[in-house]
Amino acid sequence: MLEKTGIPTEEQLKEVTPSKERLSRGPVAIIECFQEIPCNPCYTSCSTGAIKELVDINEKPEVDFDKCNGCGICISNCPGLAIFVVDESYSEDKALIKLPYEFLPLPEKGDMVKALDRSGQVVGQAEVVKVVNSKAQDRTPVIWIAVDKELSMRVRNIEMGV
């Protein structure tokens, strides 16, 4: 359980996961924030209005998956690094995941890296599709990786090397 291990449960994940249909339509943000904490940069950074206003700053964030276009600006604004973008329309058999990564060395486009799940277990390989590290991201680079489609909701971290 999350409070003991740091790993969210299937039920918790279900609450924040878009429908299969929405995932297949294109990129969408998934916020894995399951605790009421006083924090709102996800909402204030969202330019499409997809992240609902946190009237009380302690509320958990909620994404309107129809408004979200998966731009990923929220990823590097989240102090908890809890936001990921998943795009299952990426290719026939691969899904694209955009995740925050604050470690050196940074991977480069074309690298093959280990794909890790929420417990840090290696569950497959990922191809680095893009490394976005603009000034606006303030030293929280976002790595775009392609993984086997069935891993789109499992992979949440990478490790250099294969």
Add this chain to the structure above:
Amino acid sequence: MRTTDVAVIGGGPAGLSAAISAASLGAKVTLIDRNDRLGGQLIKQTHMFFGSQKQHASVRGVDISGILEEQLSKYKDNVEVLLNATVLGLYEDGVVTIEQGEEKYFKIKPKAMVIATGASEKVLPFPNNDLPGIYGAGAVQTLMNVYGVAPGDRALMVGAGNIGLIVSYQLMQAGVKVAAIIDAAPKIGGYLVHASKIRRMGVPIYTSYTVKEAIGKDSLEKAVIVQLDEKWQPVPGTERELDVDVMCISIGLSPLAELLWQADCEMKYVPELGGYVPARDEEYQTTVKGIYVAGDVSGVEEASAAMVEGQLAGLCAAKNLGFTSPDFEARRQDCIDQLNTLRSGPVGAKIRAGLEKLLG
């Protein structure tokens, strides 16, 4: 004798904020810090802050320090900053004695003061807890992020509060392996998003575990951890040995309240706020007129709250000396509202319980 309107003791997030707001009302401010630069613990905080924009959410602590220093520099005509300056004593007649560097010793008599001395790390008793390699987690954060020194190769983090979780992540960023994070409590105390981000790097978190002993000849070589039952008693046979050369203790902070004791402020023991904390009113004035507090010394809490407390204490200290501005009341109320909001959720329950005991 040197005088000033408001002396602010401690130049961390609370003290810097207090100095800025007191100076903004026109008070002459003397900001005193024992380190060679301002910022307090902010200067090693490379992670992004939580909260809202008003408390610089999503900005890294080290950069917030720069923002606050820049705000302070706008008032350079009425702000004096004393660095490498340690306040040694507060006397009955309101005199503050200061040692600056190794040569200078002098007195200053402020009309009011804001004490924002912060807190220190608590220690944990276990056999061999004095072996080299065993540190406070905050000390390791300073070593790595201020001085660029890695403490070792493989670490055990003791305490899964926010500091323990954040420093574990930063150890990994510095290339130090984290063998495990343990906590005696049955649940992770820090923000769960911090726990998840370190968990997905493969670092295990063991709740209901404590340190049984440290092993090593000249320095730490192994740590023995043991599981605790519901009554927090060790369960025989559950001992595990971890090969680590670094152990970080992160089991809480104690307010650095010595100056408040010296000044004869009424102190109350409130475990939820970290130990002995000063009785104070809504404006953060202690029971000694003219002595205000802000930040961890008034109750251990997140730095976001410390900054707002500092603003409030600085404003009120200056106002009560006769300095004011047309928007004083609105600013004062805004601070109070921000603090209430930050503390209003489930993670603020402990602080609220502590404040209830303190303020009655």
